[in-house]
Amino acid sequence: MPKGTPLTEEEQEKRRHEIFHKVVNVFLKKGFQETSMREIAEAAGLGKSTLYDYFKTKDEILIYFFEDQLNDLTAEAQRIALQNMDADQRLRQIMEMHLEFLVENKNLFLKLSIEAQRLKLESQKRIQNGRYAYQDLLRGLIEEGIREGAFRKVDPLLAARLLVHIMAPVVFASRPTGTPQEMLKETLDIFLKGLQV
Amino acid sequence: MPKGTPLTEEEQEKRRHEIFHKVVNVFLKKGFQETSMREIAEAAGLGKSTLYDYFKTKDEILIYFFEDQLNDLTAEAQRIALQNMDADQRLRQIMEMHLEFLVENKNLFLKLSIEAQRLKLESQKRIQNGRYAYQDLLRGLIEEGIREGAFRKVDPLLAARLLVHIMAPVVFASRPTGTPQEMLKETLDIFLKGLQV
DNA sequence: ACTGAAAACGACCAGCGTTCGCTTTTATTG
DNA sequence: CAATAAAAGCGAACGCTGGTCGTTTTCAGT
Numbered sequence: 001m002p003k004g005t006p007l008t009e010e011e012q013e014k015r016r017h018e019i020f021h022k023v024v025n026v027f028l029k030k031g032f033q034e035t036s037m038r039e040i041a042e043a044a045g046l047g048k049s050t051l052y053d054y055f056k057t058k059d060e061i062l063i064y065f066f067e068d069q070l071n072d073l074t075a076e077a078q079r080i081a082l083q084n085m086d087a088d089q090r091l092r093q094i095m096e097m098h099l100e101f102l103v104e105n106k107n108l109f110l111k112l113s114i115e116a117q118r119l120k121l122e123s124q125k126r127i128q129n130g131r132y133a134y135q136d137l138l139r140g141l142i143e144e145g146i147r148e149g150a151f152r153k154v155d156p157l158l159a160a161r162l163l164v165h166i167m168a169p170v171v172f173a174s175r176p177t178g179t180p181q182e183m184l185k186e187t188l189d190i191f192l193k194g195l196q197v
Numbered sequence: 198m199p200k201g202t203p204l205t206e207e208e209q210e211k212r213r214h215e216i217f218h219k220v221v222n223v224f225l226k227k228g229f230q231e232t233s234m235r236e237i238a239e240a241a242g243l244g245k246s247t248l249y250d251y252f253k254t255k256d257e258i259l260i261y262f263f264e265d266q267l268n269d270l271t272a273e274a275q276r277i278a279l280q281n282m283d284a285d286q287r288l289r290q291i292m293e294m295h296l297e298f299l300v301e302n303k304n305l306f307l308k309l310s311i312e313a314q315r316l317k318l319e320s321q322k323r324i325q326n327g328r329y330a331y332q333d334l335l336r337g338l339i340e341e342g343i344r345e346g347a348f349r350k351v352d353p354l355l356a357a358r359l360l361v362h363i364m365a366p367v368v369f370a371s372r373p374t375g376t377p378q379e380m381l382k383e384t385l386d387i388f389l390k391g392l393q394v
Numbered sequence: 395a396c397t398g399a400a401a402a403c404g405a406c407c408a409g410c411g412t413t414c415g416c417t418t419t420t421a422t423t424g
Numbered sequence: 425c426a427a428t429a430a431a432a433g434c435g436a437a438c439g440c441t442g443g444t445c446g447t448t449t450t451c452a453g454t
Contacts (some may be wrong), residue, residue, distance in 0.1 A: 036442080048403080143322060191391055202419095204432085234410080234411060244433055247434065
């Protein structure tokens, strides 16, 4: 990495990605909050203040993670939403994908999404914009289902939000009553039955 | 408050309650995380280290709040659960009470429950025990409903957990689509319909 | 080879939660 | 009523934190 040359925004982004990847294991072991900027810098093989050239604050590191992940999640959901199936089937498929997504990096997402709730309101809003994109996609599907007559005339945004929120007890249950997949199925059975006409 | 006399555990508890009450407004204005122990001590009219005689750590102050509130909530729910009504009616009534409870001190509960998620895992577990008592009470009602044939044979613990979790989007929605009461009604309509045979 | 500018850095800062050793207060005792 | 023991109360001090600043290192373009 040459020094005297300015990095393009793209290169900086790539660098952020690299840095985050080098540090992920520390977050997994110690948690984000409990990891100091000194430790993060060391794990990334950087001087402490160099870290600040890539992330303006410590919180920015967490925000970076979520913006990155939510982009991926929404893109994948969009792909499913465009398929040629009943709305409720697509909803199911999206939530299964969502679950897979969460389970894959379960510890990471569990740890970091808990810690994300402690960010300053302004930081939360940035993450929230990403969430909204996802929520609105689900809402679109629910509206479609209502239009098609498959669902009752429920408040589509509220229903979309419920859908997102019921993922938590499925993935993060501290007293699980089955595999996440089983719990998701049961949950969707309840939820989608509740939506039906 | 005499000095040379040891306080009984009961007196200490009362003192903790007093202290918390004196400080509540600071938490409401600044948030818990952003309020330093120095400020807390000042608001309580105590020396900084005297505070530590009543709360072993800063987090303990937050834990105290939740244990206190969850006790009240569960006691109230228990009262409703014992009434002579259909299980789903009692569930509805409990959730309405729960909502009222949250709305009443909305700002406090909103602020503090967000900040509570940042506590150390061990501290969270103590709060969780309180949550379990409440969850199990709801589970009991759902089991009753199943036995009576009003509900399908769903996983009662999972359903109870869902019920608790759907409160969040109702009370804490950043894009609300109605009054909390309206949103709760719609939410319960979906949820309870999903439970029906 | 020189130079300007960006990258990298470690010493430093204010403020944090928490601890410690000391002072103040008072119910009990002789 | 004086002496005492023990708890309540306290502020200074500690080790740490996230974040800043002035300097040094590095290199592309001349």
